[in-house]
Amino acid sequence: MKLYRLLTGPDDASFCHRITAALNKGWSLSGSPSVTFNANTGQIIAAQAIVKDVEGKDYHPDMKLSEQ
Structure with a gap:
């Protein structure tokens, strides 16, 4: 499974x-x-x-991506 995140915040x-x-x-x-x-x-x-990329897991909308 491939995970995607967009991190945002003040440029500091x-x-x-x-x-x-x-x-x-x-x-x-x-x-x-x-x-x-x-x-x-x-x-x-x-x-x-x-x-x-995370092997051996399937994506689910309830996943906490930051914990993967």
Whole structure:
């Protein structure tokens, strides 16, 4: 089964740590990151798609993808 997640958040060190943690749990980057500017908060928001292959399991919509 292939899993997909889109991680988003303020473009700061905590976002980079979330991506790093996912990579160390077997996730891989999928495509380039994206950024946008939130004019209401003055923050730059980053997004990065990640994917992971998991053998021996079937996908179900109730799965907590972050725990896979």
